[in-house]
Amino acid sequence: xxxxxxxxKYLVTQMGNDKSIKCEQNLGHDTMYWYKQDSxxxxxxMFSYNNKELIINETVPNRFSPKSPDKAHLNLHIxxxxxxxxxxxFCASSQPKSGANVLTFGAGSRLTVL
Amino acid sequence: AQTVTQSQPEMSVQExxxxxxxxxxxTSESDYYxxxxxQPPSRQMILVIRQEAYKQQxxxxxxxxxxxxxxxKSFSLKISDSQLGxxxxxxxxxxxAYGRSxxxxxxxxxxxxxxxxxNP
Numbered sequence: 047x048x049x050x051x052x053x054x055k056y057l058v059t060q061m062g063n064d065k066s067i068k069c070e071q072n073l074g075h076d077t078m079y080w081y082k083q084d085s086x087x088x089x090x091x092m093f094s095y096n097n098k099e100l101i102i103n104e105t106v107p108n109r110f111s112p113k114s115p116d117k118a119h120l121n122l123h124i125x126x127x128x129x130x131x132x133x134x135x136f137c138a139s140s141q142p143k144s145g146a147n148v149l150t151f152g153a154g155s156r157l158t159v160l
Numbered sequence: 161a162q163t164v165t166q167s168q169p170e171m172s173v174q175e176x177x178x179x180x181x182x183x184x185x186x187t188s189e190s191d192y193y194x195x196x197x198x199q200p201p202s203r204q205m206i207l208v209i210r211q212e213a214y215k216q217q218x219x220x221x222x223x224x225x226x227x228x229x230x231x232x233k234s235f236s237l238k239i240s241d242s243q244l245g246x247x248x249x250x251x252x253x254x255x256x257a258y259g260r261s262x263x264x265x266x267x268x269x270x271x272x273x274x275x276x277x278x279n280p
Contacts, residue, residue, distance in 0.1 A: 077266055087249055089270040102267055142266060146193050149268055151205035
């Protein structure tokens with residue numbers, strides 16, 4: 047029973063294409079996140095949704111568009127892919143009402159843009 | 161804005177020995193949470209240990225313990241009796257405890273990580 051699941055785990059595509067990564071959590075958490083891990087392993091938040099409402103939108107190109115159809119799902123769509131978009135994208139969820147608001151991460155989706 | 165610094169890009173330890181990973185952070189807040197996450201080669205991010213800033217007692221989870229020095233803004237991770245399975249990238253992270261409009265307190269800010277090698 048995977049708590050936070052992302053699909054696909056690997057994605058290889060050409061520059062200029064559009065691609066999506068899907069994320070689902072079965073923990074009943076209210077908040078979901080997308081983080082980007084670059085080639086140097088640095089993790090940076092991109093977006094966060096709380097109960098389908100966008101609450102964090104860091105400085106991310108508007109080619110990246112998150113969508114949360116319900117609080118258990120948070121998808122990431124990327125238009126006009128560029129070489130610099132190659133990274134591992136992590137979905138995570140948390141329950142802010144729980145105090146420490148510990149994040150549970152998915153296994154990551156490795157995107158390679160050729 | 162808060163920043164988290166891990167000054168050791170790489171560390172190594174002999175199996176069964178003890179190693180300490182360093183982390184410092186910068187914040188003007190008095191209440192916050194600190195975390196250590198582990199990322200093995202499988203890429204999965206795994207929570208190792210967490211510390212609430214208002215608690216003076218250092219957190220401990222089995223072989224993992226922290227040395228939390230609030231005044232010095234230091235949060236080091238000690239791994240005792242190191243095992244081969246401890247080999248991973250370790251990330252220190254900070255989160256504000258204050259409710260704030262825009263949800264910025266939900267954000268986890270990470271350090272750049274320390275790659276730990278365990279030698280048999």
